[in-house]
Amino acid sequence: MGGAVISGVVSEGFSSVLRGFQVIQTHPARLVNDFTVAASEGAALVNAVAVALIGLVLVRVNGVKLSGPTVAGVFTLFGFGLFGKTPLNIAPIMVGVYLAARIAGKEFRDYSIIALFGTALGPLVSLLAFELTEPSAMQLGIAMLGGILVGIVLPAAAIAMLRLHQGYNLYNIGLTTGFLALFVAAVIFGRGGQLAGGGLWNETPSMMLRLLVPISSAVLVTGGLIGGGREALRSFGRILKLPGRLPSDFMDIESIPGTLINMGVMGFALWGYVLAVGADLNGPVLGGIFTVMGFSSFGKHPRNVWPILAGVILAALAFGKELSAPGVILGALFGTTLAPLAGDFGVVAGVIAGFLHLSIVLRSGAWHAGIGLYNNGFAGGLTAGLIVAVIEWYRSNRTRVKPARSGSISSGGKRSS
Amino acid sequence: MNRTDFVLHLIGEIAHYILDAEPMRMVISLHQEEDGLHLAILDSVPRDENELKTIRASLNNARRPELAGYYGNMAGYDSLGAARLNLIGWQVKGADVNSSDSGTKIDLWLGGDRFDPQTFSIPDSGEME
Numbered sequence: 001m002g003g004a005v006i007s008g009v010v011s012e013g014f015s016s017v018l019r020g021f022q023v024i025q026t027h028p029a030r031l032v033n034d035f036t037v038a039a040s041e042g043a044a045l046v047n048a049v050a051v052a053l054i055g056l057v058l059v060r061v062n063g064v065k066l067s068g069p070t071v072a073g074v075f076t077l078f079g080f081g082l083f084g085k086t087p088l089n090i091a092p093i094m095v096g097v098y099l100a101a102r103i104a105g106k107e108f109r110d111y112s113i114i115a116l117f118g119t120a121l122g123p124l125v126s127l128l129a130f131e132l133t134e135p136s137a138m139q140l141g142i143a144m145l146g147g148i149l150v151g152i153v154l155p156a157a158a159i160a161m162l163r164l165h166q167g168y169n170l171y172n173i174g175l176t177t178g179f180l181a182l183f184v185a186a187v188i189f190g191r192g193g194q195l196a197g198g199g200l201w202n203e204t205p206s207m208m209l210r211l212l213v214p215i216s217s218a219v220l221v222t223g224g225l226i227g228g229g230r231e232a233l234r235s236f237g238r239i240l241k242l243p244g245r246l247p248s249d250f251m252d253i254e255s256i257p258g259t260l261i262n263m264g265v266m267g268f269a270l271w272g273y274v275l276a277v278g279a280d281l282n283g284p285v286l287g288g289i290f291t292v293m294g295f296s297s298f299g300k301h302p303r304n305v306w307p308i309l310a311g312v313i314l315a316a317l318a319f320g321k322e323l324s325a326p327g328v329i330l331g332a333l334f335g336t337t338l339a340p341l342a343g344d345f346g347v348v349a350g351v352i353a354g355f356l357h358l359s360i361v362l363r364s365g366a367w368h369a370g371i372g373l374y375n376n377g378f379a380g381g382l383t384a385g386l387i388v389a390v391i392e393w394y395r396s397n398r399t400r401v402k403p404a405r406s407g408s409i410s411s412g413g414k415r416s417s
Numbered sequence: 418m419n420r421t422d423f424v425l426h427l428i429g430e431i432a433h434y435i436l437d438a439e440p441m442r443m444v445i446s447l448h449q450e451e452d453g454l455h456l457a458i459l460d461s462v463p464r465d466e467n468e469l470k471t472i473r474a475s476l477n478n479a480r481r482p483e484l485a486g487y488y489g490n491m492a493g494y495d496s497l498g499a500a501r502l503n504l505i506g507w508q509v510k511g512a513d514v515n516s517s518d519s520g521t522k523i524d525l526w527l528g529g530d531r532f533d534p535q536t537f538s539i540p541d542s543g544e545m546e
Contacts, residue, residue, distance in 0.1 A: 064483045110486025159490045166495040167488075245498055247488040252478075344498050392497055 007208050012042035021046050026130050029084045029123040030195075031370030032326060034283040036082060037202045041209055044283055048081030051090060055116050058094065062109035068249030068259070068298035073116030075294025079287035080120070084373040089122035089129075092144045096151015103152070111155050117173035118154040120373040121147070124184055127371065131195065132188070150180055165384035167246035168344070170299045171337040174377010175385075181368035181378075195369055201326055202282035210281045213289050217267030220260045220293070228257025236261040243343030244299035251297055259297045266296040266305070270333060273309070279324035288333030295336075304343035304350070305336045311354020319359075327365075331358045334376030338384055345391060357383045424454065424527075427505055429493025431458055431523065434500035438462045440520065453510070453528020461520040469514050472523065475502035476512035 009017050020043025027038045035044035055077040059070045077085060097115040101108045108115070129135060129143035158176040169175055189195070202209075224232045235258025239250050250259040270289045271281075279285055292300060312332045313323065321328050335357045342350025361379035372378055428445055435443050435458060442461040448454060464472075485507035492504040505525065506512070513524040 062483075065479075065481065069484065106486060107482065110482050112483045113487050155487075158487065162488065162491050163494045166497055167491055168497075243498070246491075247484055247503075249484070388497060395497070 007042075007045065009042060009046070011206075011208055012040055016040065017042040017046055020044070021050075025086050025088045026135065027086075027126070028131050029086065029089055029126040029373075030131075031123070031365050031373060031375055032083060032199070032201060032284050032330075034083050034200045034202045036205065036209065036283040037200050041202075041206055044082050047086055048078045050087050051081035051085045051119075052078035054087055054090065054094075058112060058115060062107075062112050064109050064112045067251045069113050069247060070116070071251070072291075072294040072298040073113060076291045077116065077119065079290035079294070080122075080373055082283035082287045084287075085119055085122045086126070089125035089147070090119035092125055092147025093119050093121055093151040093154070096148040097154055098151075099148065100152045100155045104155070114155050114158050114173065115151075117171075117374075118151060118158070118177065120173060120177040120377070121150050121154075121181065121184075121371065123371050123373060124150060124181070127188070127195075146184075150184065153180060161381060162246070165381055165388050168340045168388055169337055169377065169381040169384035170244070170246060170295055170339065171334070171374050171377025171380055172246065174337065174372070174374025175381025177374055178364065178368055178372040178378025178381070181372035185367070185369045185371055189369065201280070201284070203280055205280055205282045209283075209286060212286060213267050213271040213281070213293075216290075216293070217264040217271065219264075220267065221264030224257040224260030224264065227260065228255060231255070232257035232261055234258075236265070239301050240303045242301070243340055244301065244304045245340040245344055246299060248299045248340075249297070250299075250301075262301050263293045263296040265302060266300060267293045269302060273332070274329065277323040277329065279329040284326070285329055285333065288330055292333055292336055300336055300339045304339040307342040307347045307350025308336050308338050308354040308357070311335075311351040311356075312358045313354075314351065315355040315358035318355075321362075327362045328358065331361045331376060334374075335361065335380065337377055337380035341384060341387060345387075349387065349391075353383055353387055356386070423508075424456075426490075426493030427456065427508065427525070427527070430500055430505055431456070431502070431525070433493070433496070434502055435460045435462075437500055442520070453526065456525040456527070458523040458525070459517060459520065463516065463519075464521050469516065469521070472502060472521075473512065473514045476506045476509065476514065476523070476525070478503055478506035481507045 017040070020039030023039040024035050024043055024047045027033060027035070035047060052074050055074045059066060064070055094115045097111050097118055098108050101111045125143045125147040128146045129140050133139055154176060157180060158173055161176045161179065162172050165175070228235060232255065235255040239254050239258055239262050242248055242250070242253065250262065267289060270292055274281060274285055274289070309332055312335045316323055316328045323329065335354055338353040338357055341353045357380055360382060361376050364379045365375045424447065432443065432445065438460065440460040440462045444459040446457040489504055489508050510526045510528050512526065515522050
């Protein structure tokens with residue numbers, strides 16, 4: 001992260017980056033507003049680091065272990081700090097989740113993961129504060145209140161959503177925030193006049209942005225190898241056999257060095273994919289790759305991700321879409337939220353999931369006017385919910401009672417072999 | 418989540434795990450006191466030491482309040498895929514896993530910070546069976 005700040009400041013100068021950072025705080029944040037063009041690349045990087053640092057502080061202050069889910073949370077914060085999250089728009093949501101914990105009689109750390117990921121509703125705060133009317137102190141107050149209110153509702157909704165897909169959608173908060181954003185958009189735009197989504201997309205990212213992922217990936221792989229040597233590689237091999245269903249903390253189940261290698265390998269792989277299809281390595285795409293790298297400590301690995309990617313590619317070809325088109329490339333990167341379906345039910349289920357995912361994600365953003373930043377988590381949750389329901393129905397109706405594993409039992413209750 | 422719901426979901430998840438092994442017999446016994454409770458689960462499936470070790474490790478996870486408070490709520494709800502003992506492990510005070518005469522016995526201890534499983538008055542294993 002330090003490297004990102006230094007490269008941002010060095011490339012553009014401190015005062016320019018500071019001005020850009022200020023611009024980002026008041027800029028519309030709904031999907032898709034690429035902060036690398038809304039202000040500048042350096043300012044977007046500084047904003048991303050600031051957002052990620054807030055997440056890290058939240059984790060440390062609450063005494064939460066820095067492990068798979070928290071690493072995923074911090075990487076996701078960094079990634080979305082390039083296109084939607086700002087310190088200003090995430091703070092009220094975290095306060096809301098804190099209040100929810102107090103209401104439920106829990107400690108804030110019990111909901112810390114919800115607080116990290118729940119910041120996907122940051123664009124709501126920016127929308128209320130800066131987009132709907134002329135900015136004013138009162139409007140800012142309303143925006144803060146709106147953020148706090150959705151933060152209070154988040155834990156209840158997030159827990160309910162987990163049960164819908166049973167842990168097969170890694171971005172569960174994406175489903176939750178998308179679901180909440182439907183109601184929020186309906187209320188805000190109840191009198192008509194819905195705003196269109198954002199349309200800022202950096203088509204000429206600099207070399208600094210293009211090299212961010214391979215450098216980060218190299219650091220992760222090197223760190224894993226130094227920390228674990230050959231055992232780290234064996235650990236990485238074992239990670240590839242895990243289904244990845246929520247919650248799969250690879251750092252806990254396997255090892256930290258093996259997980260670091262997995263994160264680095266995933267970074268290299270998806271960076272290569274983006275280059276291969278000719279997509280832009282801009283804020284949103286980098287956000288997608290960093291999110292996947294983060295979740296490579298918490299459910300994703302090459303073996304359960306590739307079938308999803310294959311399904312997305314098939315859908316794009318079937319629908320006549322360019323693989324480098326913004327919606328498609330983001331669908332390919334973030335669609336890997338469905339990796340556990342491939343991990344648990346096999347390649348065919350994964351390909352079908354990827355296909356269905358792209359079909360719906362290209363439409364679902366408009367439903368909530370881009371207010372929920374994890375639109376792919378929303379679409380992925382709907383897809384996972386459907387697939388899980390069908391598999392569950394099929395299995396429950398086809399399953400027959402099998403012979404018991406340990407012989408029969410006499411009428412007296414004693415087992416005889 | 419109130420105490421009844423909490424216990425129901427833990428029982429659901431552990432029963433899921435036991436039933437995945439297709440036992441001929443499963444007995445779940447609950448003993449509650451003000452500060453905590455004890456769940457004893459017995460089945461008819463003999464397990465080797467490696468299996469017992471894996472179960473022990475899953476049920477005696479380090480306490481992870483950030484996972485228990487969120488993902489722990491999936492315990493007892495999911496019917497697809499394998500049962501996940503770590504969902505239980507994050508939420509219990511401790512667990513004993515041993516071979517019994519006819520299979521496996523799992524003891525789960527739940528309670529607040531004041532709860533001391535060592536002084537908990539439960540029937541001994543003979544009475545339970």
